Amino acid sequence: MTLLKREEWQHLVRDVDWTYSYVDDEAVYPEWLSGTGKVPRAAWRTWEEDYKVSYPEYVSTQREKETAAYAVKAALQRSNAFDELSEGWKSSTKMHYGGVALVEFEAVLGELKMARFGLNPAWRNMAAFGALDEIRHAQITMFFGHEFVGRDPQYDWTQKMFHTNDWVAISLRSLFDSMMVTNNVVDLAIQLPLTFETGFTNLQFVALSADALESGDVNFANMISSIQTDEARHAQQGGPTLEILVEHDPVRAQWVIDKAFWGSARAFAALTGPAMDYYTPVEHRKQSYREFMEEWIIDQFIRTIEDYGLRRPWFWDEFMKGLDTWHHALHMGLWFWRPTIWWRPTAAVTKADREWLQEKYPNWEAVYGDKWDVIIDAVNAGNVEATLPETLPWLCSLCHLPCCNATLGRDGRWRVRDHSLTHNGVTYHFCTNGCRQIWWKDKDTLNSPTVIDRFLAGEIQPMDVGGILNYMGLTPDVMGDDPDYAWAAEYRDRVTTTPLQVAGGAQA
Amino acid sequence: MSESVTDAAEPQLVPVNAIFHTDFVQILVPVTTADTIAEVAEKVAYHVEGRRVHKQDAPKVVFHGGRRLDPRLTVADAGIGPLDHVRVEYDV
Amino acid sequence: MNNAVGPVFRMGDEVELVVAAIEDDNPDTEIEVTDRGAYVRVEAPDRLRVTQESLRRHLGPTFEIRQLQTMLSAFSGRISTTSEEIVWEWGAGRRERLARTGGEA
Numbered sequence: 001m002t003l004l005k006r007e008e009w010q011h012l013v014r015d016v017d018w019t020y021s022y023v024d025d026e027a028v029y030p031e032w033l034s035g036t037g038k039v040p041r042a043a044w045r046t047w048e049e050d051y052k053v054s055y056p057e058y059v060s061t062q063r064e065k066e067t068a069a070y071a072v073k074a075a076l077q078r079s080n081a082f083d084e085l086s087e088g089w090k091s092s093t094k095m096h097y098g099g100v101a102l103v104e105f106e107a108v109l110g111e112l113k114m115a116r117f118g119l120n121p122a123w124r125n126m127a128a129f130g131a132l133d134e135i136r137h138a139q140i141t142m143f144f145g146h147e148f149v150g151r152d153p154q155y156d157w158t159q160k161m162f163h164t165n166d167w168v169a170i171s172l173r174s175l176f177d178s179m180m181v182t183n184n185v186v187d188l189a190i191q192l193p194l195t196f197e198t199g200f201t202n203l204q205f206v207a208l209s210a211d212a213l214e215s216g217d218v219n220f221a222n223m224i225s226s227i228q229t230d231e232a233r234h235a236q237q238g239g240p241t242l243e244i245l246v247e248h249d250p251v252r253a254q255w256v257i258d259k260a261f262w263g264s265a266r267a268f269a270a271l272t273g274p275a276m277d278y279y280t281p282v283e284h285r286k287q288s289y290r291e292f293m294e295e296w297i298i299d300q301f302i303r304t305i306e307d308y309g310l311r312r313p314w315f316w317d318e319f320m321k322g323l324d325t326w327h328h329a330l331h332m333g334l335w336f337w338r339p340t341i342w343w344r345p346t347a348a349v350t351k352a353d354r355e356w357l358q359e360k361y362p363n364w365e366a367v368y369g370d371k372w373d374v375i376i377d378a379v380n381a382g383n384v385e386a387t388l389p390e391t392l393p394w395l396c397s398l399c400h401l402p403c404c405n406a407t408l409g410r411d412g413r414w415r416v417r418d419h420s421l422t423h424n425g426v427t428y429h430f431c432t433n434g435c436r437q438i439w440w441k442d443k444d445t446l447n448s449p450t451v452i453d454r455f456l457a458g459e460i461q462p463m464d465v466g467g468i469l470n471y472m473g474l475t476p477d478v479m480g481d482d483p484d485y486a487w488a489a490e491y492r493d494r495v496t497t498t499p500l501q502v503a504g505g506a507q508a
Numbered sequence: 509m510s511e512s513v514t515d516a517a518e519p520q521l522v523p524v525n526a527i528f529h530t531d532f533v534q535i536l537v538p539v540t541t542a543d544t545i546a547e548v549a550e551k552v553a554y555h556v557e558g559r560r561v562h563k564q565d566a567p568k569v570v571f572h573g574g575r576r577l578d579p580r581l582t583v584a585d586a587g588i589g590p591l592d593h594v595r596v597e598y599d600v
Numbered sequence: 601m602n603n604a605v606g607p608v609f610r611m612g613d614e615v616e617l618v619v620a621a622i623e624d625d626n627p628d629t630e631i632e633v634t635d636r637g638a639y640v641r642v643e644a645p646d647r648l649r650v651t652q653e654s655l656r657r658h659l660g661p662t663f664e665i666r667q668l669q670t671m672l673s674a675f676s677g678r679i680s681t682t683s684e685e686i687v688w689e690w691g692a693g694r695r696e697r698l699a700r701t702g703g704e705a
Contacts, residue, residue, distance in 0.1 A: 005682075005683040005684075006682075006683050007682055007683060050678055050679050050680055050681070051679050051681055052681050052682075053666070053669075053681075057666045060666065061666055061667065061669050061670060064667065064670050065670050068670070198674075202608075202673075202674045205673070206608060206610070206638075206639050206673045206674050207636075207639075209610070209611070209638035209639060210636040210637050210638040210639060212638065213611065213637050213638040214637060214638075221611065221638045222611070225610035225611065225638060225639065225673050226610065226670075228610070228673040228674060229610065229669060229670060229671070229672055229673050231674075232669075232672055232673060232674050232675060233669065236679065239678060286636055286637065287636075296674075300676050303603075303676075303690075304676075307678075307690055307691040307692065308691065
């Protein structure tokens with residue numbers, strides 16, 4: 001039987017729309033959800049997706065993807081593949097499962113919102129597939145993570161993490177709520193599919209699969225890269241939406257992209273950065289985080305938005321400089337505050353690691369080496385207490401990550417600098433100028449107190465480390481610790497001296 | 509109201525955002541209005557020296573709002589308020 | 601490479617065959633293939649296409665072009681998909697082409 005080609009019939013079913021007789025357009029597509037703004041309602045008629053798919057094609061293709069992913073899982077379940085993975089790599093997967101599983105579910109809600117309130121039937125049609133995709137992602141992530149719960153209770157945070165008040169959960173909820181839940185669908189299509197899914201998710205789902213495979217985790221590599229084949233399709237809702245918005249309101253288009261890019265860059269520095277440059281064993285690192293960012297984000301993203309007639313974001317210089325610092329500092333923070341996370345972060349600062357880091361990031365020793373040396377000496381002296389926190393790191397009022405970004409001053413010194421502002425008599429601190437600027441413009445719609453705010457308001461009791469860990473939902477069986485501190489051993493004979501302060505702040 | 513009857517001599521808690529020398533992160537440090545600036549420096553240093561920054565045999569100095577503070581002043585005298593940023597450096 | 605566009609395929613047994621099909625469909629085009637183990641990036645300047653006909657020649661007569669989606673983890677440039685071919689190209693190039701052909705994709 002010869003079937004009609006998709007392009008011979010698809011427009012007929014896809015473009016079904018209604019003519020209202022009892023209500024007006026605003027009742028069906030209210031501004032606060034549909035968000036047409038300055039774009040004339042009729043302009044959305046030209047919305048056309050690039051990556052076309054029909055329902056029969058969708059069902060056949062998704063079935064094949066699922067069959068393949070579960071076949072690999074079933075085959076490996078009977079092997080000892082999991083036991084042979086390094087603790088460092090396992091941490092990358094625990095972080096992924098906890099950090100991603102319910103964000104996928106949140107994305108179901110975002111796609112459903114576009115499937116209902118999108119301003120063109122083709123868009124709504126594509127978003128309906130997007131919602132089915134995201135249901136698959138939430139389920140497959142939860143199911144794959146669940147397999148390991150019996151072997152290691154930290155995998156239980158696959159499902160639990162997003163429901164806790166762990167600072168990572170608060171940070172991710174704050175980012176993704178603004179990207180998928182509290183915004184209108186025009187902003188959503190540009191923030192989630194375009195900025196996040198055609199840009200950043202490639203880093204965590206495709207680039208990281210290269211490290212996963214090198215580390216021997218075929219199952220994980222297979223799962224994440226399979227997920228991303230769905231993203232590659234439904235992410236294409238962003239382009240046509242952006243094309244129309246740029247024509248009628250380029251200022252809004254630029255702002256929406258800029259802030260989604262910034263928020264994503266901060267979150268990925270915290271999660272993907274340490275996974276790639278520290279948790280993946282050095283001999284298995286395919287490229288550095290910076291190199292993967294250059295391959296997947298920097299050139300491609302800028303060329304894409306320029307192709308749509310927009311400019312590089314205003315914070316570009318600060319972002320580019322941060323590629324050499326943000327994730328290194330966040331790794332140190334995750335390690336030092338390790339009881340607050342649900343994986344076992346290896347410090348990964350052996351001599352081989354440091355050689356690699358210094359080669360990839362020529363300022364690494366100057367900015368971070370001295371601090372790791374102090375930690376190494378404490379570990380080798382048996383003084384592990386000195387490597388554990390007795391207070392909180394200050395958390396940024398926008399991204400909720402620690403304020404830990406050193407910059408090089410005109411005096412040649414690397415220092416973490418104050419980025420604060422006072423509004424209505426309250427002082428807010430930020431990790432960067434970028435976060436401060438976005439907070440200032442969006443302050444009337446933000447309502448997400450940091451763990452510091454909650455602590456100082458007396459919401460966390462008792463007001464000590466135990467109270468904080470309890471508030472975050474961490475129990476002793478799950479609480480993060482270094483897997484074995486073995487990386488410090490080769491420094492045991494290190495001569496520890498107080499470094500001399502020389503002119504310019506460099507240490508000799 | 510309770511604040512109007514508070515004894516002026518009763519120290520009040522002042523949580524500050526602090527950075528110590530070359531440390532990699534700003535931290536929360538609770539000080540009080542009665543602490544001297546020298547005591548503030550030590551309270552900040554407690555969380556960092558020998559933990560992430562080599563202890564140096566040098567006096568410490570506190571900066572607040574772009575000013576270098578006299579170590580003999582109290583937090584109240586120096587005008588350090590809750591949530592203010594302070595920087596502690598070795599005075600070398 | 602300037603204006604590099606093209607697909608990124610996830611790991612799989614058929615990637616080399618797909619790359620061969622792409623090479624057939626883009627004669628006289630400088631195609632760069634980067635193999636990172638778990639993924640393979642295929643790039644060409646400005647425009648790259650792959651047809652069902654070539655895919656069937658390399659992957660078997662029952663291969664349907666939609667099945668390429670199971671391998672396609674990402675791509676750069678803008679995509680157009682029909683029952684006969686998939687094209688990746690830059691927006692500017694596509695706008696010119698659409699103007700030339702009167703809007704036929």
